[in-house]
Amino acid sequence: MxxxxxxxxxxxxxxxxxxxxxxxxxxxxxxxxxxxxxxxLQSAVSPWSVPGSVSAWSVTDTADASSTTTATxxxxxxxxxxxxxxxxxxxxxxxxxxxxAKFVAHNPSSIKQLVSNPPxxxxxxxxWSTMDSAxxxxxxxxxxxxxxxxxxxxxxxxxxxxxNYLRESIADLTSGIKSGIGRGELVAxxxxxxxxxxxxxxxxxxxxxxxxxxxxxxxLLSLDPSGVGRAAVVVGDLSxxxxxxxxxxxxxxxxxxxxxxxxVIAQDLNSEQENWVSLLSKTDPSMAGKKVATVAWIGYxxxxxxxxxxxxxxxxxxxxxxxxxxxxxxxxxxxxxxxxIVGHSxxxxxxxxxxxxxxxxxxxxxxxxxxxxxxxxxxDLAVRGDNVYVGEAAWDPVVNTAFYGSDPGAASFGAHKxxxxxxxxxxxxxxxxxxxxxxxxxxxxxxxxxxxALISLDRDSLVTNGTTMDASRTLxxxxLxxxxLx
Numbered sequence: 001m002x003x004x005x006x007x008x009x010x011x012x013x014x015x016x017x018x019x020x021x022x023x024x025x026x027x028x029x030x031x032x033x034x035x036x037x038x039x040x041l042q043s044a045v046s047p048w049s050v051p052g053s054v055s056a057w058s059v060t061d062t063a064d065a066s067s068t069t070t071a072t073x074x075x076x077x078x079x080x081x082x083x084x085x086x087x088x089x090x091x092x093x094x095x096x097x098x099x100x101a102k103f104v105a106h107n108p109s110s111i112k113q114l115v116s117n118p119p120x121x122x123x124x125x126x127x128w129s130t131m132d133s134a135x136x137x138x139x140x141x142x143x144x145x146x147x148x149x150x151x152x153x154x155x156x157x158x159x160x161x162x163x164n165y166l167r168e169s170i171a172d173l174t175s176g177i178k179s180g181i182g183r184g185e186l187v188a189x190x191x192x193x194x195x196x197x198x199x200x201x202x203x204x205x206x207x208x209x210x211x212x213x214x215x216x217x218x219x220l221l222s223l224d225p226s227g228v229g230r231a232a233v234v235v236g237d238l239s240x241x242x243x244x245x246x247x248x249x250x251x252x253x254x255x256x257x258x259x260x261x262x263x264v265i266a267q268d269l270n271s272e273q274e275n276w277v278s279l280l281s282k283t284d285p286s287m288a289g290k291k292v293a294t295v296a297w298i299g300y301x302x303x304x305x306x307x308x309x310x311x312x313x314x315x316x317x318x319x320x321x322x323x324x325x326x327x328x329x330x331x332x333x334x335x336x337x338x339x340x341i342v343g344h345s346x347x348x349x350x351x352x353x354x355x356x357x358x359x360x361x362x363x364x365x366x367x368x369x370x371x372x373x374x375x376x377x378x379x380d381l382a383v384r385g386d387n388v389y390v391g392e393a394a395w396d397p398v399v400n401t402a403f404y405g406s407d408p409g410a411a412s413f414g415a416h417k418x419x420x421x422x423x424x425x426x427x428x429x430x431x432x433x434x435x436x437x438x439x440x441x442x443x444x445x446x447x448x449x450x451x452x453a454l455i456s457l458d459r460d461s462l463v464t465n466g467t468t469m470d471a472s473r474t475l476x477x478x479x480l481x482x483x484x485l486x
Contacts, residue, residue, distance in 0.1 A: 085114075095138075097137075097141065104142055104143050115145070121326045128154070148220075148222070149162070151326060155219065155221070195256040198260055199220070201259075203218050203233060215267060216274075228255070233262075235266045238293050243290065243292045245295065245341075245342055247342050248350060250343075250345020250369070251304070253298055253302045259296070262296040262298060280475070284475075299324055302317070308403075314404070317347070340365070341355075342456070343367055344369050348408070352365075352375050362382070367389065367391070368390070372403045373406050376405075391452075392409050393441060395437050396440075398438055418455070418465065419470070420446065420451070421434045422447050432447040432450055434446065451463045
């Protein structure tokens with residue numbers, strides 16, 4: 001349940017001043033979860049076509065299905081007016097490249113629908129497997145932003161397509177800005193360019209000079225620059241990873257403002273995970289050679305100052321998160337990885353909405369800084385093995401508020417406690433820092449990051465919970481599960 005504005009307002013003001021991303025990680029405090037901060041470029045011309053062939057920065061639609069002036073455009077509109085989803089993809093895959101390009105250019109609403117309301121991951125995977133090389137090449141050349149965002153397409157293909165689209169879009173926007181456009185279009189073009197440049201910067205893999213283990217390469221899983229934008233950057237290789245973690249952000253996080261910072265956090269968690277894989281493999285041969293991938297996912301519009309009283313954006317985020325995870329499971333069918341969702345703040349609420357529906361199943365769920373759940377119990381969530389964990393930091397004004405229903409931190413909810421208060425690691429004997437405040441969970445070297453890494457590696461018996469049992473959590477426990485310890 002969502003609380004009314006007058007019920008939440010006193011706490012809301014406190015939360016905003018405490019959790020605004022500007023206070024840590026150099027995040028912007030624009031409070032721009034909605035459209036109040038100014039226009040972003042929202043071209044009606046398909047933003048997923050090749051930018052060089054169809055303007056990516058024009059804000060007016062110069063052609064649609066009803067005003068097509070080319071023969072192919074009219075033919076495409078007349079033959080495929082009601083086709084959607086996989087049926088549309090199947091028919092378009094039969095068109096020669098030039099005709100496909102014209103259809104994409106002159107039917108932006110149909111193309112936009114493919115990305116905003118795509119076919120299922122399994123349908124796409126099946127279609128992709130039956131397409132010939134020429135058909136695949138045509139789609140990737142004409143509309144890289146379409147297939148780059150379709151769940152079920154191989155991850156390497158998506159990364160290449162999205163990078164091509166990103167590079168071409170930046171070049172096209174830069175050229176358009178330099179050539180001189182109207183003031184309104186100029187503001188919109190600069191906003192979109194800044195967003196895309198943030199994604200480009202997030203894809204840069206850091207040097208290995210500052211780390212004993214060379215950082216894994218980064219990949220662009222998804223990119224949708226329309227509206228406030230959506231994107232996901234992966235640290236590691238989703239096609240081979242044994243363990244996959246999704247980082248789902250909460251309020252005030254945007255692609256424009258936080259994509260780089262969110263990817264840095266994913267990198268830090270990925271490094272923590274790799275360090276534990278190396279350590280665990282010394283006593284557990286089954287861990288030798290295991291691979292991890294960590295997804296910095298900003299795949300939905302998070303709420304700003306005016307949106308936190310509603311679950312509307314959480315519902316949308318839940319659907320999109322579920323679709324993305326289904327994409328991983330479809331692409332890895334028969335060899336599915338261990339999937340963990342790490343939901344922070346409003347992102348935890350969105351994750352629980354999706355898992356409560358049962359539309360997707362995951363192997364572990366970590367809830368940190370959570371403002372509440374629509375589900376009444378951890379047992380209501382589609383999480384295998386009872387692997388639901390909750391972490392609550394000191395001076396975090398969001399936890400225990402139950403803004404959106406039940407409190408995941410309450411004993412009645414049934415989630416396992418994950419200690420984030422700091423201390424000495426019982427295995428490495430290193431000092432672990434406490435998580436403080438709403439954004440402190442992701443600081444490198446904290447007990448929170450240690451425990452998140454171990455949960456995501458299916459080593460929950462080693463997760464500290466602040467009890468006297470923590471001193472006994474040594475590597476000899478690494479193959480045990482909580483069910484064996486009760």
